Amino acid sequence: GLSGLLTACGGGSAEVPPPPQAARVGSATAADAGFELLAGVPGAAAAPRARIAAVATPGAPATSLRVHYRRADGNHSGWQIHTWNAAQSPNWNEGWNAAGSDDFGVYYDVPLASGSGTVGFLLHNGDNKDNGGADQSYTLQAGANEIWRLQGDSTHYTSNPLLLPAPDIKTVRVHYKRFDGAYNAWGLHLWASNGMDTARLPAGVAIDIWNQPVALSAMPGYAAGNGEVVFDIPVLNPQGDVNRKALEFIIHGRPPNENDKDGRDNNIRVEYAALSVQNQVGHIWLVERDATVYTAAPDLRQVSSTDARAVWLNKTLVKWPRLAASGPVRLYHSATGQISVGLDAPVQGADGYITLDAFTGTVPTAEAQRFKYLATGAVFSVRPADIARLPALHTQQLVLVQEGENGKVQNATTAQIAGALDDLYAAAADVPDLGAVVKNSSTHFKLWAPTAQAVSVVLTQPLGNAGLTRTTTEPMARDTATGVWQLSKPGQLQGTLYRYQVQVFVRGVGLVKNLVTDPYALGLTLGGQQSVVMDLSSPQTK
Structure with a gap:
């Protein structure tokens, strides 16, 4: 009961369980179970990939697959391979250990x-x-298959790449992306034995001084634009020495944050064998707070209608971590939860949208302190003309979408709403009598559920002395200032059983009608299935 109510109120992380398989949407079976799915979200989540037993084909050559894996720091502890399709699949979020x-x-x-x-x-x-979590794939050939993989490199090497002829490389070109754009606050720690050609550094560049990292802009070939900065690190050509296999360096903060290595525990190691080299230049891509050394430009776009990567800071400001954006985004809404988003496709199923503008001001101190744990990213603000619509919108499915010029989705997410609700319904803190309260020959029911679309009280009362009961469902009224739903009934309903029927959108499930107990109840039946009206001043209670 409580988990369902938390979802109804927009708080907590509990999810409403799906209805039993035997129950049809809107059927008596589903309703009796306390859950009714009124409208499911499109594109239900795929079931975990099932384990499939291998079946040998008589007379066919034995087929096998060995995957070699090398991490730049040499630490492979805890690393597993998760497989599916033509390979057996372990349990979801698990993998096979190294052999x-x-x-x-x-x-x-x-x-x-x-x-x-x-x-x-x-x-x-x-x-x-x-590889940034991107799915990898390999097509099996008959017989023994053996491939080699390097960290951050999506290439399937058919032999040990470290034994390949030394590449003809003299420059590592670094593409570095920060979502906050604060490149001046970061620098490079370089040292003479890291594989670098120090003779080709610009005059005046001092290396190997931890408290004085080299400014990115001081490096050869520095250029800023297109959401990243680019700079060159001159390296000693490995064709002159077979032991020159890699470059190492560190990106870290400038004082007073010199010990912040941008989310990396170890040196950044660039294996020359992993690079595609042209004209003696090999490119790598680095992303803020991401330890992967990418050997091709990563596609950092993320599209989801369930993952809640964004966070409402207050009723008008929402922060979208790990997004670099200077233009507006759209907040799409659907009362029945029918929004569907796909990469490079238009939004489907929405009732409408409001536009949020990029926020260029300073986030208020209280909000900045409360949400200081969030990664850097873009902040957006609701336009003044749309603020009055927010209470109604927060009862619906909401999806933040960044679109391209052609109107197709480039990034999409949902947002955690506690900050918005605390701001919109601050007056709820002064409501003293939530729950079922017996007072002045009446019984008053109050429930804080600001994201609910409708709430009713379901009362179960005895009929005479025959052990029979009568159940009635009575709608409650919503107070727009507090988000509190309330109903007053004449009479002192001491001992009456009750629950709340809450109609609410649940992320990843859809629009549901859920029967929940009262988190403010003074009494519960055995097993916690029903709340009980209790008057602490009544002789029956004492």
């Missing part, structure tokens, strides 16, 4: 479900995923 290790790194002998087809896989350590 062994060698001079290259570790290797995984992937259990196959088929002797042909495509193996999907991810290399991960818990929630830390290589």
Whole structure:
């Protein structure tokens, strides 16, 4: 009961469970269970990939797959491979452990479900995923398959890339993206033995001084634009020495934040064998708070209608972490939860939208302190003409969308709403009598559920002495200033059983009607299935 109510009120992280499989939408079975799905969200989440038993084909050559994996820091502890499709799939959020290790790194002998087809896989350590979490795939060939993978490199090497001929490279070109655009607050720690050609550094650049990192703008080839800065690090050509296999350096804050290594625990290591080199230049891409060294420009766009990456700071400001944007975004809404978003596709199923502008001011001190844990990103503000619409909008499905010039989705997310509700309904803090209160020959019911579309009290009262009961459902009225739903009934309903029927949109599920107990109730039935009206001053209670 309480978890459902938290969802109804827009608080907590509880999710309403789906209705039993046997129940049809709107059927008596679903309603009796306390849950009725009025309108499901489009594109229900896919079920976890099932484990498939491998079946041998008589007379066919044995097919196997070994994946070698090397991390730049040499630390492979906890790293697993999660597989699906033509490979057997472990449980969701789990993976196969390494079968062994060698001079290259570790290797995984992937259990196959088929002797042909495509193996999907991810290399991960818990929630830390290589290649930015992008799905990887490999097409099986008959017989023994063996590939080598380098951290941050999506190339399938068919032999050990560290044994390939030394590349002809003299420059590593770094593309660095920060979502806050504060490149002047960061610099490079460089040292003479890191593979760099110090003779080609600009005059006046001092290296190997931790408290004085080299400004990014002081590096050769520095250029700013298109959401990133680019600079060159001159390196000693590995063709002159086979032991020159990699470049190492550190990006860290300038004083007083010199010990902040931008989310990385170790040095940034660039394996030359992983680079595509042209004209003696190899490119890498680095992203703020991301330890991956990308060898191709990463697609950082993320599209979801359920992940709640954004956060309302107050009723008019919303922060979208890890998004760099200077233009407006749209807040789409749907009363029945029918919004569908897809990358490079137009938004579908929305009832409408309001436009939020990029906020260029200073976030108020109280909000900045409360949400200081959020990663850097863009802040957007509701236009003054739309503020009055916010209470109604927060009872619907809301999806923040950044669109391209062609109106197609580039990024999309939902937002955590506690900051907005606290601001919109600050007056609720002064409501003293939430719950069921018996007073002056009446019983008053009050429930704070600001995101609910409708709330009713479901009363169960005895009929005479025959053990029979009567259940009635009576709608409550919403106070727009506090978000409190209320109903007053004549008579002292001491001992009456009751629940609330709440119609609310639940992220990832849809528009539901849910029966919940009262979190402010003074009494519950055995097992907590029903709330009980209790008057603490009544002789029956004492």
